[in-house]
Amino acid sequence: MxxxxxxxxxxxxxxxxxxxxxxxxxxxxxxxxxFAAGIAVSSLGHGNPKLVKAIAEQAAKVMHVSNLYRIPQAEELAELLVKNSFADSVLFCNSGAEANEGMVKTIRRAQYENGHPERTRILCFDGAFHGRTLAMISATGNPAYLKGFGPVVDGFDHAPFNNTNTLRSAITPETAGIIVEPIQGESGVKPATESFIKALRAACDEYGIYLGFDEVQTGIGRTGKLFAHEWFDVKPDIISSAKGIGGGFPLGAVLATEELAKHLTPGSHGTTYGGNPLACNAGIIVLNEVLTxxxxxxxxxxxxxxxxxxxxxxxxxxxxxxxxxxxxxxxxxxxxxxxxxxxxxxxxxxxxxxxxxxxxxxxxxxxxxxxxxxxxxxxxxxxxxxxxxxxxxxxxxxxx
CATH class of the missing domain: 3.90.1150.10 (Aspartate Aminotransferase, domain 1)
Known part of the structure; x- marks a missing residue:
């Protein structure tokens, strides 16, 4: 059985x-x-006294209220992230795959609201891993993850990783944005080159498209900067974060500039559990420790x-x-x-x-x-x- x-x-x-x-x-x-840390999740290790105490105390007060109401813990964590990053605004969710879905939706929505409804496609890269939802296995493009799950979700194109020669030819009039991992984790811990990342920024500026970083695994201090893209001195338009952000408690986030974030108006996107008091209280502890x-x-x-x-x-x-x-x-x-x-x-x-x-x-x-x-x-x-x-x-x- x-x-x-x-x-x-x-x-x-x-x-x-x-x-x-x-x-x-x-x-x-x-x-x-x-040296696995729950696949780069347990950022403060196991049994961290501050994290355990914060989770226990918050659980005894209120764990979930939904996003029908203000959540002070989410507001505090968002302010911390904005203060210490490129971002102007933050959307909380539950996982890396959900954060990447939110990133794609935000990019598409911003292009639509800016008068470019035809710009819906996202350029990703060979060797990427962006999650296990139907859309994100299509963004990943790995045949092993796509097998048996029916038609590939449309809207994702792929180009060679770390290759600036093929970059511009992969961008079309329908391209809305580019998503890249600063270090490809699942495909073998493959870092992007500085010249490649800077070429992505230049291409996005040239074509009027948005640059997104998948920082699910590389973010929250994993490489020695709060986010790995900071090593390249390149400002993104939007990024995803998860894994280490909650220290082991499920939490994900989308960080964006106002140019993109302002278009996620009420009703355009949502999540039942995302940004709940318990998860965000854990995130506050983790971020304050990492920023010490x-x-x-x-x-x-x-x-x-x-x-x-x-x-x-x-x-x-x-x-x-x-x-x-x-x-x-x-x-x-x-x-x-x-x-x-x-x-x-x-x-x-x-x-x-x-x-x-x-x-x-x-x-x-x-x-x-x-x-x-x-x-x-x-x-x-x-x-x-x-x-x-x-x-x-x-x-x-x-x-x-």
């Missing part, structure tokens, strides 16, 4: 009872070093040190890993053996990771991780590589 849970996830036979910081404890009592002086520099310093550790692993085990990708605390090791096998061996040794496309092992620890804890992950990856080497390359050099 089929499980009570639908079989759409390939789950490890592992369940966790509690966590503390960057550690998770399984039901059998074994501790694991968590020194927090971003901590991510940058630890991320740089961790990157050097990963480079060292590649140097000593070139038949297991051949390159390091990413920045800050969003890193990927390109694997020679199947990444799933590497992930399983790492888990066996007590390190939790995430696989990604292009045979990449993704490492996205909580943002509070220390250099010492990164060194522990490094040691576990060394042990993992040595285990894999025992059958592939018995004479592999040892590392002290």
């Amino acid at each position: 089929i499980s009570a849970l639908m079989p759409n996830y390939k789950r490890a036979d592992l369940a966790f009872e509690h966590g503390n910081g960057v550690w998770l404890t399984a039901s059998d009592g074994r501790r694991y070093l968590d 002086p020194g927090f971003m520099s901590h991510i940058q310093a630890v991320g740089e040190a961790f990157g050097k550790m990963l480079d060292d692993i590649v140097q000593h085990f070139p038949h297991i890993f051949d390159s390091v990708r990413g920045m800050g605390l969003m890193r990927g090791l390109h694997c020679i053996p199947p990444a799933g096998d590497v992930m399983a061996v790492a888990q066996h040794h007590g390190l939790l990771t995430v696989s990604a496309g292009d045979n990449v092992l993704r490492l996205v620890p909580p943002l509070i991780v220390t250099e010492e804890e990164c060194r522990m992950a490094y040691d576990l990856l060394i042990t993992t590589a040595q285990d894999l080497s025992s059958t592939q390359h018995p004479q592999q050099e040892k590392i002290s």
